[in-house]
Amino acid sequence: MKTDLNLFTVFEAIYCEGNITKAAAVLNLSQPAVSHSLSKLRDQFDDPLFVRHGNEMRPTAVAKNVAADVREALHQLQVCLQQSKQFAPATSRKEFIMSIHGPTEAIYLPSLVQNVILEAPKVTIKSHRRVRQAELENKLASGDIDMAIDALLPVSENIKHTLLEQNEMVVISRQNNSQIKNKLDLDTYLALEHIVVSSRSSGPGIEDFQLGRLSLQRKIALRCQHTLAACRVILGSDMLLTLPKNAAKMYKEMIDIKIHKLPVELPSIDMHLYWHTNVDKDPANKWLRNMAIMAADH
Numbered sequence: 001m002k003t004d005l006n007l008f009t010v011f012e013a014i015y016c017e018g019n020i021t022k023a024a025a026v027l028n029l030s031q032p033a034v035s036h037s038l039s040k041l042r043d044q045f046d047d048p049l050f051v052r053h054g055n056e057m058r059p060t061a062v063a064k065n066v067a068a069d070v071r072e073a074l075h076q077l078q079v080c081l082q083q084s085k086q087f088a089p090a091t092s093r094k095e096f097i098m099s100i101h102g103p104t105e106a107i108y109l110p111s112l113v114q115n116v117i118l119e120a121p122k123v124t125i126k127s128h129r130r131v132r133q134a135e136l137e138n139k140l141a142s143g144d145i146d147m148a149i150d151a152l153l154p155v156s157e158n159i160k161h162t163l164l165e166q167n168e169m170v171v172i173s174r175q176n177n178s179q180i181k182n183k184l185d186l187d188t189y190l191a192l193e194h195i196v197v198s199s200r201s202s203g204p205g206i207e208d209f210q211l212g213r214l215s216l217q218r219k220i221a222l223r224c225q226h227t228l229a230a231c232r233v234i235l236g237s238d239m240l241l242t243l244p245k246n247a248a249k250m251y252k253e254m255i256d257i258k259i260h261k262l263p264v265e266l267p268s269i270d271m272h273l274y275w276h277t278n279v280d281k282d283p284a285n286k287w288l289r290n291m292a293i294m295a296a297d298h
Helices: 006-017 020-027 031-045 061-084 102-119 133-142 186-191 206-213 227-235 245-252 283-296
Strands: 050-053 056-059 095-100 124-128 147-151 159-167 169-174 193-197 219-224 240-244 257-261 269-276
Touching: 006 020, 006 031, 006 061, 020 031, 056 061, 095 102, 095 283, 102 124, 102 227, 102 240, 102 245, 102 283, 133 147, 133 159, 133 269, 147 283, 159 245, 159 283, 169 227, 169 245, 193 227, 219 227, 227 240, 227 245, 227 257, 240 245, 245 257, 269 283
Parallel strands: 095 124, 095 147, 193 219, 193 240
Antiparallel strands: 050 056, 147 269, 159 269, 169 240, 169 257
16 A cells, blocks of 8 residues: 655644644645545554544554654655755765776776865775667666766667767877878878777777768778777887877877877767766766766866
8 A cells, every 4th residue: 555655744743733733834734634634644544543632632542652653754754855965975985887988988087086086085986898879778777887978879868968078080100100201191091001999899990980981991900909009009010090189198198109180081079978867966976977077177
């Protein structure tokens, strides 16, 4: 049998005030509404609960027996409602699970973790492997992941997202690539061999789809899983790697590579932050989203 929790607030008010009129005033309800709720409570408990004695409504033995439990239950409910509207980063021990597109993990995660450590030293972050597009909504809805960072994806209205960053594509090579003269032109770009970084075992890269639309095709000589591995291969060869500019700048700080302007106009890579509508107003998730947005602005 379903129970209307509002009935117990009526019970508590009558118990405390000892009068239906006063209880109605406290609850900001009409007297008939309070009387109607009391009637429902009497049916559910199979007991009068309160007996009129002059102007007073005196509790029965059953009412006295359950009063403390009702008061505690209402208090706990109030605490839960209050906590649902608050998130205290400084003391929270919450664990957040994120899905981050592999190559961008090294870009966003360091700044994100630094921000989290400053505000929430006891919070734990887990960077999950990239969730496939077909699974993204279910993973977010179930809470398996709290949010995702990925390229622009077609999603349903149940998934909210916001743009984190727009990134133009660039090309990297070793510093003294003998095949590149003053600047990288399109003929040289198409003539040289390229590396594709992908977690998939086969298939073209994002840039190959775009080149195909322009009736252009490059030579793929190596396919690997990690951008750092590709960068190290470049150091000992004339191969090229096409990647977002923010990633290229990050790797240039660590490895002696050269960044070239892409000799053909391709769309930028837009990175988006994704979360489910059921946590849109959740204070903890909102806080984490803000941390991610700050990390993207570093």
